[in-house]
Amino acid sequence: MIRAADAILLLPLTVFLPPLLAANEGPAPPGPEHLALADGFDFPVGRPDGHGYYDAQSFGENDHLGEDWNGNSGGNTDRGDPVYSIANGVVTFADDLGGGWGNVVRVAHKYEERGHIEYAESFYAHLDEIAVQEGMILRRGSLVGTIGDANGHYIAHLHFEMRERIGLPHGPGYSTETAGWISPKDFIREHRPHRSEPQRSPGP
Secondary structure, X not given: OOOOOOOXXXXXXXXXXXXXXXXXXXXXXXXXXXXXXXXXXXXXXXXXXXXOEEEEEOOOHHHEOOEEEEEOOOOXXXXXXXXXXXXXXXXXXXXXXXXXXXXXXXXXXXXXXXXXXXXXXXEEEEEOEEOOOOOEEEOOOOEEEEOEOOXXXXXXXXXXXXXXXXXXXXXXXEOOOOOXXXXXXXXXXXXXXXXXXXXXXXXX
């Protein structure tokens, strides 16, 4: 397992989170006193703007609950490429779910929306390697793992989801029931960091 050298702190998960919910239901939201406010959201590959990658299957397409991010060169050329935390947050899950999921990392984020504190969770799946542990505090741009193929189930890509609530089940990846799941690209584009330099638009 590779290490995230740019993660800023590693403490027991219990410092940040209440007791976990029942198996496969994920953790409850961390208290606001424990989690740094996100200073904006970047794309999980080709940081910060998704440069060099495209979304091969968007949110809602074929009832897809996430996005499939592939390198522009296609095939397995992106296997082993870095995957980054989209914002400041805390790792709520980091393990191999097996089957079609493979290695999965989930990160909880706290952010401000129109003067109110809100929570969201990012979900990174099919990873080749995991670079974090549960309870690890991450900065925007911290390494969470590398692009994989879910142990040979697919051509290498990042299955990436955004949830507007923390503690949803890991989920099926595809469903007509989308309550709690949101378009990752739309969310990130609406919550970009304030930067002075020009930003490139990610793939289609």
